[in-house]
Amino acid sequence: MTIGLREVLMVLIVLVAAYILFVLLRMFHLRKPASSEPAARKEEGLGAPADTEKLPPSLPADAEESVSLADWEKAPAALGDDVLRSGLEQEVAQLRDEVDAMRGELAALRDDMQTELAHLRASQSVSPIYGDAMQMAISGYDAAAIAERCGIARAEADLVVALAKSQER
Template identity: 40%
Template sequence: MNGIVITWVQLLYISLILILFYVAELLLFMRKASAQRSVGTDPLEAELLRKEIAQLRFEMDALKLRLLATQAEWNQPAELVLDSKQESPYSHAIRLAKLGADSNSVAHQCGISRGEADLIVALYRSSTQR
């Protein structure tokens, strides 16, 4: 018989090579899995999420100010002149914006931030242009 003859030493080498192949394959799969898990922490994706959160906060602040403006309109008499000591800072800011004040003066006179004053003035201008 002229067949293939494999000795125990050769069988041991073949087994060792197969085990090393499977270990290398396992390490490759583990590396790919860790790379896929780290995709969620991508700096670009994180920045996009931060921008979306900032946009949502801005919209929420705008809705709050619009609600304050609506409440101020319901609670005010027909004329827009009220004693500033009885007004909240936001009501006073809305009244000043309706009178045409710019955001710098609104922020300074009402003691609110420049961003809030910008938003109040922008809301007032958008509601009068409709």
């Protein structure tokens, strides 16, 4: 009798299917609620309650009475709560830092907007003929450069510069 490739593959498929079935049964067993397990064991007549069966073997006999399954379940739950709490605290701290950064950016933007608004108000209060001259004066140009570029007299440029300085205060 010779074993071919086909037979080997069939055996492997059966073994994989059996393993998957075994894993699924174990997962189903883990999903069962803990409260139904002791009742089922008592009905089967196994005698000893499930709480004492799950105790580690290193505990002395008198400690078995005081320790129950609920005590063993509380520890992982408390540990999970601590991990969750610390993660949430880190996220809250990070969010607070981001809010502080956004507040700083917002304050800087507010200052910039107020400066631009002051420039706009200054340029609107001046005749349209002197609008460019006023913008240059607000930007910091001196009277000679304003007079040359805008084609106005030096005295007019001096007045525009003085007006711009008085509105900045």
